[in-house]
Every structure is written in C-alpha cells, then in structure tokens.
Amino acid sequence: MKQLTRYQPSAAPVSNLRREMDRIFNELIPFSWRLDEPETGMSMWTPITDMMETDNEYLLEVELPGLTKKDIQINCQDNVLSVEGERKHDKKEERPGYLRSERSYGAFKRSIILPTSILEDKVKATFKDGILKITVPKAEKSKRKTVPIE
Incomplete structure (x- = not known):
C-alpha cells in the first residue's frame, strides 16, 4: 500500500x-x-534588528517590546556596537484559560561589527514604543568619497 x-x-x-x-x-x-x-x-532570544547605512552614519532599529530604558545597555568600542539587556518573566500563578506562552524571556546580547571607523563618542540612542533607535556617525576618514575621472 x-x-x-x-x-x-x-x-x-x-x-x-x-x-x-x-x-x-x-x-x-x-x-x-x-x-x-x-x-x-x-530562555534565549535575540531581538530583531534593522540596520541602514547613509553616507554619514549607520542607523539601527532594535525591537525590544516590553522593556524599558533601564533594561537596556548600549556599548561601543573598537567598531563593535553592542546592545544588551534582559526581559524579565513575571512568574504568575496559572490562570484559567491560559494555554501557552510563546514570548521569549531572559538576557540577550546583540553585537554588530561595523565595517568602517565610527565616532564612538557621538553615538546617540532613543527608545520609544519598544523600538530602540541608534545613530552611529561615521568617522570623516571612512566616509565615501567620489573620485572624479580626468
């Protein structure tokens, strides 16, 4: 059969x-x-991250729902940008009708190696509605330059 x-x-x-x-x-x-x-x-989880590049800077957006500014730390050293933090799990008693939890909890660390030199002291970050936005300016020597053809 x-x-x-x-x-x-x-x-x-x-x-x-x-x-x-x-x-x-x-x-x-x-x-x-x-x-x-x-x-x-x-649990282990990695926040979803979008990264864009302009001529002058890198822009990163990191989804961190359920976290506050106090839960997040940003470090920048040697062209490596690191975002780390922890989403704590509130231990709650079993509730009637509660079948499953698929949200991830625990500590995370996301490190991104940036391809060009950056101005580490000029990095800025904002956090609103669960989205962390980081602006990382490029160093002057690493900006793209157009070479005219003679």
Missing part, C-alpha cells in the same frame, strides 16, 4: 532539514542543558 505524501513547495526540503536537525539536537542534548525550555525558567 502506498503512502500519501502532502505536496510541499521547493523551500520545504530546507524546512524539513532544519526541523529534523532540531529534533536530533533536542534528543542529544540533555534536558537540563537546554536553555529555551519553560521548565528551566530560562
């Missing part, structure tokens, strides 16, 4: 491979070592 197989688009083999690799690693890694399990009380 033949088995029916559901049609899957061309990206499915990659998704299947990833799912299978996740399954294998979950079976190989001892349960207590996994950090992204609700039973351990810990």
